[in-house]
Amino acid sequence: MTPLIEVVDLVKTYTDGTQALRGASFVIQEGEFVAIMGPSGSGKSTLLHILGFLDPQTSGIYKFTGKLFQDFTPSELARVRNEELGFVFQQFNLMPRQTVLENIYMPLYYSSVPKKEWRTRAEKVVAQVGLSHRIDHEAYTLSGGEKQRVAIARALINKPKLIFADEPTGNLDTKSGTDVMELLKALHTLGHTIILITHDQKIANHARRMLFIQDGRLQSDTEI
Numbered sequence: 001m002t003p004l005i006e007v008v009d010l011v012k013t014y015t016d017g018t019q020a021l022r023g024a025s026f027v028i029q030e031g032e033f034v035a036i037m038g039p040s041g042s043g044k045s046t047l048l049h050i051l052g053f054l055d056p057q058t059s060g061i062y063k064f065t066g067k068l069f070q071d072f073t074p075s076e077l078a079r080v081r082n083e084e085l086g087f088v089f090q091q092f093n094l095m096p097r098q099t100v101l102e103n104i105y106m107p108l109y110y111s112s113v114p115k116k117e118w119r120t121r122a123e124k125v126v127a128q129v130g131l132s133h134r135i136d137h138e139a140y141t142l143s144g145g146e147k148q149r150v151a152i153a154r155a156l157i158n159k160p161k162l163i164f165a166d167e168p169t170g171n172l173d174t175k176s177g178t179d180v181m182e183l184l185k186a187l188h189t190l191g192h193t194i195i196l197i198t199h200d201q202k203i204a205n206h207a208r209r210m211l212f213i214q215d216g217r218l219q220s221d222t223e224i
């Protein structure tokens with residue numbers, strides 16, 4: 001089976017000379033729930049930016065669905081980013097004055113999904129994250145935990161192959177953080193592939209596999 005993600009000797013050196021990744025290699029299969037764990041500055045976000053097609057590596061191989069990163073044309077990259085990847089960030093990145101529904105619609109503006117399907121799709125994902133009763137509320141009125149669940153619904157709307165969550169509980173209290181992790185676990189059970197980025201061992205323990213990264217190198221790869 002072709003792995004969803006394959007990286008070999010991935011290196012990222014920033015223009016100022018910082019060696020954020022010094023040769024990481026691993027494979028992630030469709031359907032996995034993987035935590036990329038490591039201390040602050042270890043290269044986690046750098047890795048996420050490469051895997052999420054947001055920034056190219058300096059050297060090494062990155063294959064997504066068997067295809068080399070450099071073989072994707074700019075329009076293919078844009079399509080993959082929009083339709084095959086979902087992103088959830090620590091800061092939620094919602095538009096505060098827009099409603100939950102309008103926030104969830106955002107990725108659809110750049111997709112090929114016909115407009116008449118938008119409402120049905122949005123209602124499905126908003127129900128999945130347990131926020132049907134908030135669908136017409138403006139985002140700024142929601143609690144932190146609710147905002148993150150909206151961000152997860154928005155990440156799901158294009159039925160992505162893979163969801164990236166970068167410190168998704170970083171701005172949440174313990175209870176809301178646990179709820180968000182339970183939601184990610186439920187999505188994994190439904191068949192979603194999830195890559196979770198965290199510096200927190202307790203959060204990483206919700207995943208099924210942990211890649212531990214330090215100083216830009218993979219230190220261990222363990223099943224949880």
Ligand SMILES: Nc1ncnc2c1ncn2[C@@H]1O[C@H](COP(=O)(O)OP(=O)(O)O)[C@@H](O)[C@H]1O
Nearest residue numbers: 014016018020039040041042043044045046047
């Ligand atoms: N755009 C950048 N330019 C230069 N150095 C960077 C840049 N982004 C991150 N770094 C450096 O690369 C290293 C890894 O950073 P990062 O990937 O953000 O780690 P983490 O997400 O694990 O905290 C750090 O030393 C950081 O300061």
Ligand SMILES: [Mg+2]
Nearest residue numbers: 041044045046
């Ligand atoms: Mg980071």
